[in-house]
Every structure is written in C-alpha cells, then in structure tokens.
Amino acid sequence: MEFRFENLLGAPYRGGNAVITKNTQLISPVGNRVSVTDLSKNHSVTLPLETSTNICRLASSPDGTFLLAVDEQNRCLFINLPRRVVLHRITFKDKVGALKFSPNGKFIAVGIGKLVEIWRSPGFRRAVLPFERVRTFANSDDKVVSLEWSLDSDYLLVGSRDLAARAFTIARDGYIFSWGYTEKDVKMDESEDGHSEPPSPVTPDRADEVMVENGGGVGTELKKRKEYDGKGLESDEEGDDDDEEYMHRGKWVLLRKDGCNQASAKVTACDYHQGLDMVVVGFSNGVFGLYQMPDFICIHLLSISRQKLTTAVFNERGNWLTFGCAKLGQLLVWDWRTETYILKQQGHYFDVNCVTYSPDSQLLATGADDNKVKVWNVMSGTCFITFTEHTNAVTALHFMADNHSLLSASLDGTVRAWDFKRYKNYKTYTTPTPRQFVSLTADPSGDVVCAGTLDSFEIFVWSKKTGQIKDILSGHEAPVHGLMFSPLTQLLASSSWDYTVRLWDVFASKGTVETFRHNHDVLTVAFRPDGKQLASSTLDGQINFWDTIEGVLMYTIEGRRDIAGGRVMTDRRSAANSSSGKCFTTLCYSADGGYILAAGTSRYICMYDIADQVLLRRFQISHNLSLDGVLDFLHSKKMTEAGPIDLIDDDNSDEEGGIDKQSRGNLGYDLPGSRPNRGRPIIRTKSLSIAPTGRSFAAATTEGVLIFSIDDTFIFDPTDLDIDVTPEAVEAAIEEDEVSRALALSMRLNEDSLIKKCIFAVAPADIKAVAISVRQKYLERLMEALVDLLENCPHLEFILHWCQEICKAHGSSIQRNYRTLLPALRSLQKAITRAHQDLADMCSSNEYTLRYLCSVPNNH
Structure with a gap:
C-alpha cells in the first residue's frame, strides 16, 4: 500500500519564470509543484513537494544546490534540489515581483512591492530563524519587477514599474543613483476611455547594460x-579606471x-x-x-x-x-x-478525460477535451507523440495487446486506431449516421472493437481488421458510459444511466446474457483481472461487486463518506451537508485483484480492500488552494454582496495569466446535475489506470496526470522470520561461501540490500545450482530484485544470466502459478525490453559512427 507521488505528466509549464542550473537542468513551475528537466538526458521529474497556491517566482543558487519557490500567497520554500526536500519556509509581507541569488550565493534579493529586501541565504545550518534580513531599500515609487547583481555581489540594480532603474550598494548603506524615462521620451498611449496612459512598465534584465521598455502600441x-x-562603465575623469567604486563614479x-x-x-x-x-x-x-x-x-x-x-x-x-x-x-x-x-x-490545453497504460507499462496515453491524444514515456516523463486528427473531445482510450497500437473514441463520431511505429492513424471506425462515443474497449484477442454512445444509447461492434460494423447492441435506455471486455472470456460488460449493467456475448450474437439492476444511475464498470468479478459504481456513492458466473451480488461498499470533502466557492451549503459529487466516476482493479481504486469529483482517491470491504488508504491528489474544492470550510470574510471575492474580475490586475485548466463548459456528458464552476478549476479525478506490473498507477486530475508508485526500499516485510534469521547470519553464510543458504536467509528477512548482495556473491558458474535451490514462494521477491538490478545495475549480462536460469529451473512452477506471479513477470518483461531497446539504439549509433569513420579518407 506504500504508493508515493512520483511524477506529474501532461503539464510541463503553467506560468512563472523558468530557471536553468548546471547548464542543462531546466526548472519550471507547474501549478504548485516544481518540475526539473535534464536536457542532456531528456528526462523530466516533478519534485514531491507542494506550495499552498500556484508558484509565481523561482530562483536558484549559483551552484544549483538551493531553490527558492514563491507562491501567489507570498509563501516561500527554501529547497535542497539534490535531496528534493524543503529546508526552510518563510512568508513575505507583500507580492513578490522579483527574486535573485547573489553570484557568491551569500545573499538573496527580493522585490516585495515597492521594497527591495536583502536576506542572508540560510544554507544547510539549522536555526530557529534561518532567514536573516540584512538591509531594506525603499527608493522605488512603484512595484519592483527586475533585479540584477554585479559580478562581485557588492552592487544591485533594481528595475521598477515607475520607468526607472536604481543602483544600490550592499557593502555600505546607500542608494547610489537612478535613471529613467522623461515624459518626452515616453509616447503616451490612448486608452479605451480616451485618457492618456504611459506604456507598460520597464522590464529590464541586466539593466546596467540594456534597458528593455515595453512600448505598448509604439513597439519596443x-x-x-x-x-x-x-x-565597469568608463569614467569621465582620467585615472579613475582602478577605482572600485565605478558604479557611482562614472557618468x-x-x-x-x-x-x-x-x-x-x-x-x-x-x-x-x-x-x-x-x-x-x-x-x-x-x-x-x-x-x-x-x-x-x-x-x-x-x-x-x-x-x-x-x-x-x-x-x-x-x-x-x-x-x-x-x-x-x-x-x-x-x-x-x-x-x-x-x-x-x-x-493538454483542457482537462484530461482518460488515461491508460500500455501492456508493458512503459507508455502512458492520455486523451483530453482539446481533441488531442498524447503518448508519454513513463520513465523519462516526456511526450513523444501527439495525434490531432480528432475534431472533438477525446473521451476513451484503449491499448491493444500488441503494445504498438492504440484506440481512441471521441465525440466527433469516430473511433480511430493509431500506430506507434508509423506515427499515423491507420484505421477509422465510423457509423452510418454520426454518433457521440463516450466509452471504448476491445477484446483480448484484438478481433473486435466496441464503443458505447451518448446519444443513441447503442453499442457498436466493428471488425478490427476490416473496419465493418459486425453488430449493433441495443437495450440500454440511457448513455453507455462504461464498457469493458472480460480479460479471459468473451463477455462484454456495459453500464448505463438506466440503472443497469448488462453482459453481452458479442461473438455468439446472443444479445444480453445477464442484467444486473441497481437502484441508481450506474457511472462506470470494471472487470477483475481474472474475469470472475465485476465492479460497478452508482450515483449514490456505492460500489457493487457482482459474481459474473453465478450472477449474484457479492459485496457492497458504501463510499459516500469516504469520498466526501471539499467545498466549491459557489456552494451555498457546507461540505458536510452537500450531496453533489459524492460518488465514484472511475474504478480500477489492482493487478492481483485484491483491492480497487476509486475516484470522482473530489480531492481524494480511495483504495479499498475488496474481501473485507474496508478503506485501506486515501490519496489526496493536491493541496493547491488555487483550485476549487480543496477546502472543507470557506473564509466568510471573502464573501461579498457580488459573490466570492476570488471570482470577481479585477480590471486593474497586471498578473500573467496561466494555463486555463477548466474544461470547455458542459459538453453534454457530465453527470446529471453537475455544474461547471465558471471561476477557478474544480479539483477532480476523471480517470484511473493501474500499470499491468502493479508497481504504479496514474490518475487524470485537474492538475494533470499524477503518477504514484511503490518504493520497496523503505518497507520491512519479512516473509518467514525466525530468531536465527539475522543480517549477521547472512554475512556469515556469504563468508563461508554458502551462497544458497545466504540467499534463502536474505529472502526470509526480505531486506532488499541483502538480497542484492547475495545475488552478486554467486559466481557465474554457480548461478544454475543456486537458481534451482530457490523455493517457489520466494520466486516473486527474487524477480522483483532482478528487475530493480536490470534498471539500475551496469552488470547486464550477469543479471540476464540469472533471469535465464530462474526461468529454466522454475518454468513449470511459473506456468502453474502465473496468476500470482503475473505482476512480477510483467515487470521483468518491461525491464528486459527496455534494456534491449537501449542496447539496440547504442549499437545502431556505434555502427553509423564506425561507417562514417571508415568512409573518411586517411590523410596520414
């Protein structure tokens, strides 16, 4: 259950200033989080820390160790970038317009309103008051927008919105000089009401060299x-070149x-x-x-x-x-x-509607209201394919079993098949009359494609190869929002707002095989990985579990209280008394079918144990107060006669607008009674997907696609502990060259570092004998250790030899218990496939390099 935040996809930049450290490390704000992109390796990761609201300013220390992040509420985090932890916090008294470290890293200049404050950089030392204010300059007549240090960190140049730049000295108190635009230098700009206004303010950077003026309609x-x-600058007087006080001695x-x-x-x-x-x-x-x-x-x-x-x-x-x-x-x-x-x-410009993992868990596909389908590399966190052929919102996605093609359904009346190898749309499935599709699935063999409609309440069945309609399933009396094939049988499950879940035999053309009736609208449906159980979510906040063989209700989970929480600004009722949104709109089974993830219009993702019907854990997707629905209690002082003060437009505001993550209004497929907030974006989760390896899951939220993964290195979970099973016993067995016994003891202790140490203690000639001695119940844990070594260890041939001998020695046992070992086997397949791709790319690059070198004539 130890899922932790790993990355944020789908939103590389949301506003604010970007910072580059170490020449190739790009740091950018993403909502209330910070994204770090390694430009040399093309790898992006989001730091596991959050501010209270959206980040507006960033500043990095000269050596790239520390990072300052200031949000819209003037709260600042002092972050250790290599460790990805917050060292100190401070709240400034006014809006921060500029932020800059000195070149020597000792000072931090902060433009707070009209003031410029100089703070001593905290560093690593522990202190009750880590931030020490050294000096305050109050010479600006308007908001400070730009700061620049001299190379020796003794002087500071300040640009403000009063069209002037001022220089200050840090070593001694004092304001040195200023310069700016006179009225004859500034051409007045006629506003809409006829009054003359000055152009937009000075926004200089390195103003001791160049001043860049925003000239409005005049130009720049x-x-x-x-x-x-x-x-420094040349002096008017001869002989003053060696004067250190060049900043104020020159003209x-x-x-x-x-x-x-x-x-x-x-x-x-x-x-x-x-x-x-x-x-x-x-x-x-x-x-x-x-x-x-x-x-x-x-x-x-x-x-x-x-x-x-x-x-x-x-x-x-x-x-x-x-x-x-x-x-x-x-x-x-x-x-x-x-x-x-x-x-x-x-x-994505608008909200992400659907998200799904590829069968090997290496790729992630997203579809959104901006009519685009994007495919992301989970390891690098970057998007490498964008398909734009759809002309309306993308509502559903489905990866095919071959791992090289993807299906997408849209409100434009088409279902399209995409090929990753050729980067093109190779097949389009349509209907005689246009329909709006909101659900999509394909059978495990890939022979047929099925899509549910919003307007005609039908399910269309196409042949994947020919693209012809094989059948049209009718019977539902409301939009078909849930559609899924059983993983192991030929049954198709569909859910609708007509209070029913229906099972269909598509290949036998028998129509409805079974109908499960509910007391409220059914929002979504999901099959357990073995196909013997079906989960459905209803509008009253319940999750029902059905036995697909016997056709009876097995369990019911009441989730209204678990998902409740959060109050929208326009709500007239408290969060506790409001009934809107207290239901699950997306469900997803775990890889082994033991637990289920559920989410909806709420800030929580709930994880339930199915057998005991208990809530195991709730994941809060964001603490960003810039989103609506995060707080349970609203501040009464922010309510005015015209409504919430945060929703009132300020005509005098000069803030840069960030990306608008609100959906495109009511597109016709929202829940009954739901109303889009015309103010701030509402926090919600529209889709969930668990990786086939079971190691991570993705959630399509208002902030983007959140990736949560398991980190086993911090979990101590012994499988067969005894008084003699200790790390010392493992070390002694290795010293005595009893590697089989040492590996067995480390497996019982279940300590990751000891297991890996025992694996490397085995000589290559003894791997076969040690692999045979491994007990069946330890196979899964050994495979997980090998997967981790494949991804992070340079000894590739040695680890592959281990994998080969494990498969040879326990092949029959793996086949008999493949359901239990399926997540570990998929993780192993993913690691081996990735290693193969990396080697293939390296060999191709070396081959081309050698061909070029051989073709170059020898001049010696």
Whole structure:
C-alpha cells in the first residue's frame, strides 16, 4: 500500500519564470509543484513537494544546490534540489515581483512591492530563524519587477514599474543613483476611455547594460548606457579606471535607441547573456528576437507560439534559449546556433478525460477535451507523440495487446486506431449516421472493437481488421458510459444511466446474457483481472461487486463518506451537508485483484480492500488552494454582496495569466446535475489506470496526470522470520561461501540490500545450482530484485544470466502459478525490453559512427 507521488505528466509549464542550473537542468513551475528537466538526458521529474497556491517566482543558487519557490500567497520554500526536500519556509509581507541569488550565493534579493529586501541565504545550518534580513531599500515609487547583481555581489540594480532603474550598494548603506524615462521620451498611449496612459512598465534584465521598455502600441525600445569595459562603465575623469567604486563614479548617458519593429506587440519576457553580449526578447504575439549587442543586430526573429511568451532565458553557455507560454502550456528549448529544438513539450490545453497504460507499462496515453491524444514515456516523463486528427473531445482510450497500437473514441463520431511505429492513424471506425462515443474497449484477442454512445444509447461492434460494423447492441435506455471486455472470456460488460449493467456475448450474437439492476444511475464498470468479478459504481456513492458466473451480488461498499470533502466557492451549503459529487466516476482493479481504486469529483482517491470491504488508504491528489474544492470550510470574510471575492474580475490586475485548466463548459456528458464552476478549476479525478506490473498507477486530475508508485526500499516485510534469521547470519553464510543458504536467509528477512548482495556473491558458474535451490514462494521477491538490478545495475549480462536460469529451473512452477506471479513477470518483461531497446539504439549509433569513420579518407 506504500504508493508515493512520483511524477506529474501532461503539464510541463503553467506560468512563472523558468530557471536553468548546471547548464542543462531546466526548472519550471507547474501549478504548485516544481518540475526539473535534464536536457542532456531528456528526462523530466516533478519534485514531491507542494506550495499552498500556484508558484509565481523561482530562483536558484549559483551552484544549483538551493531553490527558492514563491507562491501567489507570498509563501516561500527554501529547497535542497539534490535531496528534493524543503529546508526552510518563510512568508513575505507583500507580492513578490522579483527574486535573485547573489553570484557568491551569500545573499538573496527580493522585490516585495515597492521594497527591495536583502536576506542572508540560510544554507544547510539549522536555526530557529534561518532567514536573516540584512538591509531594506525603499527608493522605488512603484512595484519592483527586475533585479540584477554585479559580478562581485557588492552592487544591485533594481528595475521598477515607475520607468526607472536604481543602483544600490550592499557593502555600505546607500542608494547610489537612478535613471529613467522623461515624459518626452515616453509616447503616451490612448486608452479605451480616451485618457492618456504611459506604456507598460520597464522590464529590464541586466539593466546596467540594456534597458528593455515595453512600448505598448509604439513597439519596443532598447536603451544602452556607456560602454562596459570589463570592470565597469568608463569614467569621465582620467585615472579613475582602478577605482572600485565605478558604479557611482562614472557618468551614465543615453547612447542610442533601437526599435524591434513588432508593430503593436509588447515585450513580455527578456534575458541578457553577458558573455556573448546578446539579448533575447519575447513578445506578446508569440515571436522572439535574438539581438547582438551593442550594435543591436537581429540574429533570429521567429514565431514559436500563438500566444504571448511568459518566460525567456539563456543557459549558462548561451547556446540554448528556453521559452515558456503559460496560456498554451508550452515549454521549448531551442539551440540558436544549429536552429534545432532540444526540448519541445506542450501539455493538454483542457482537462484530461482518460488515461491508460500500455501492456508493458512503459507508455502512458492520455486523451483530453482539446481533441488531442498524447503518448508519454513513463520513465523519462516526456511526450513523444501527439495525434490531432480528432475534431472533438477525446473521451476513451484503449491499448491493444500488441503494445504498438492504440484506440481512441471521441465525440466527433469516430473511433480511430493509431500506430506507434508509423506515427499515423491507420484505421477509422465510423457509423452510418454520426454518433457521440463516450466509452471504448476491445477484446483480448484484438478481433473486435466496441464503443458505447451518448446519444443513441447503442453499442457498436466493428471488425478490427476490416473496419465493418459486425453488430449493433441495443437495450440500454440511457448513455453507455462504461464498457469493458472480460480479460479471459468473451463477455462484454456495459453500464448505463438506466440503472443497469448488462453482459453481452458479442461473438455468439446472443444479445444480453445477464442484467444486473441497481437502484441508481450506474457511472462506470470494471472487470477483475481474472474475469470472475465485476465492479460497478452508482450515483449514490456505492460500489457493487457482482459474481459474473453465478450472477449474484457479492459485496457492497458504501463510499459516500469516504469520498466526501471539499467545498466549491459557489456552494451555498457546507461540505458536510452537500450531496453533489459524492460518488465514484472511475474504478480500477489492482493487478492481483485484491483491492480497487476509486475516484470522482473530489480531492481524494480511495483504495479499498475488496474481501473485507474496508478503506485501506486515501490519496489526496493536491493541496493547491488555487483550485476549487480543496477546502472543507470557506473564509466568510471573502464573501461579498457580488459573490466570492476570488471570482470577481479585477480590471486593474497586471498578473500573467496561466494555463486555463477548466474544461470547455458542459459538453453534454457530465453527470446529471453537475455544474461547471465558471471561476477557478474544480479539483477532480476523471480517470484511473493501474500499470499491468502493479508497481504504479496514474490518475487524470485537474492538475494533470499524477503518477504514484511503490518504493520497496523503505518497507520491512519479512516473509518467514525466525530468531536465527539475522543480517549477521547472512554475512556469515556469504563468508563461508554458502551462497544458497545466504540467499534463502536474505529472502526470509526480505531486506532488499541483502538480497542484492547475495545475488552478486554467486559466481557465474554457480548461478544454475543456486537458481534451482530457490523455493517457489520466494520466486516473486527474487524477480522483483532482478528487475530493480536490470534498471539500475551496469552488470547486464550477469543479471540476464540469472533471469535465464530462474526461468529454466522454475518454468513449470511459473506456468502453474502465473496468476500470482503475473505482476512480477510483467515487470521483468518491461525491464528486459527496455534494456534491449537501449542496447539496440547504442549499437545502431556505434555502427553509423564506425561507417562514417571508415568512409573518411586517411590523410596520414
């Protein structure tokens, strides 16, 4: 039961500023979480920590060890990145507009409203008050939006919305100087009501070199100060070059103005690279420009998005540019020298409706209201295929047994089959008259494809190969929202809002074989992996378990109280008295059929033991207060005569809008009585899927696709413990060269590190004899250890030799007990397949390299 949060897919970027550390490590905010992407390995992971609300600002220490994350409620987390833990917390008194570590890592500059506060960086030391405020500067007349340190960490340059930049010294108290725009420099912009307003404020980065002004309808202007000679600005007086106080001894004058010629587009992001003397500027029309300073020569001017760019940043070397578009959820890394993409990720624009694992648990497919089907690599956390042929919301997905094809159903009236090898839609299943499909399945052999409709209440059956309709199953009197084939038989189960679950024999054309009647609308249905049990969820919050052989009700779980919790802003009743949403809309059996996962319009995912009908655990999918339905009690002071204050639009707000995760309104297939919240997104889980290996499960939530997995290294679960079974006994057996006995003792102790140590203690020539001596009840645990070693150990041939001898010695036993060993066998297959793919890619790369080297003429 030790499932823990592992990763977040489907949402690579949600707004805020991105940060690059160690030249190839990209850190971006994703809602109230932080995502870390290794650009060299193309691997993405989400840190297992959360803030109270959505993160708006990030800052990283120069060595990449520490990370500051500030949310919308001004709460800051001080994070140790390598360990992925929160070291300290602090709450600032006002909105944080800028955040920056000093180059030496000793100080942190924070722009809080009109103030600039200098804090001493806490580091690893333990203290009651780890944050120490060193100095506060209050010279700005408007909100601080940009900060930049000098290389020696003695001076700080501050840009604010009053169209001025100011320089401060940290070593001594004092405000050195400032400069800004005069009225004759700023062209006034006529607003809608006829009043003259100044253009958007200064958003400089490295303002001691370049100031970038958002010129509104005029365009973008860059202002350059006096030349930078390596130590500082040139001084007007001769002989002052060796003066350390160059920042205030020199005279700052305007050299030149340059325009970016982007018509009415505004500057929304900017970054300056000192080593290359380049400026990258992102505009509100999705275009970015790369300029060489000081001559302001345009090197690249490209359109990479349809919406405004909300972040643009150089890496340390300056060869990669990172761009983020919060509205579309895009995160791009572009190499401007080779003009190629290093990373190109985009999440679903609307809510994810369905999620499913591939048979080998290596891939994950998602379908959403944005008409797209995306396929993700579970190990790397990146999307590598996006299919866009659907013209309406994707409502259901199903992986075929061959692991290379996927089925998707949509409200556009089609069921499409996708091929991963050819990256194309190779088959489309349609009906004589258009229908809206909301459920989908295929039989285990892959001969037929079935889909349930929303409007005609029918189930269409196609031949997978020919695409022709073989049968139309009629009998339901409401939308068919649940559809699933029995894993081992030819029975098809369907659930509908007409209070029934029906079993069909599709191949014998006998129509309805069995009908299970309920007292309320049936929302979904799921088969146990052995096909002998069927689970159905109803609108009154119950989960019913049926015996498919005898046709009788076995168990009933009352889940209304378990899933209850959370109050929407527009609710007039308390969470305890509200009955809306207290039901499960998605069910999923575990790999061994012992427990079941259930979720719905709630912040919880419930795990039940089926035999005892008890709640084992509840997983809270998010603590993000920016979502609706997280709190049980609302603050009465936030209720006004016009409604909740958080739902009232503020015309004067200048915040950058993040990605809108609310669904596209009522598409016609929501639950009866459900109403979409027109304010903040409502927290919910629309789909669940457990990996065939049983090691992880995925949940399609409002925040994205959450991945939970089991970590056995922290679990002590001995199988056959005795007074003589100790780690010391295992060590003694290894020293005495009794490896079979040592392995048996470590299996009984069930300590992961000891089991692996015993595996490596066996000589390659003795593997066969030791494999034969392993008892049958320890086979599953030994396979799990071998799977872990295959994924993380460099001794590939040695581990594969172990796998081969285990299969040879216990082949008949594995066949007799394959149901029990099925999750472990699938995990082993997944690990071996991945190792094979990695070796194949490496061999292909080496082959091409050798061919190239052989083709190069020898000049010696």
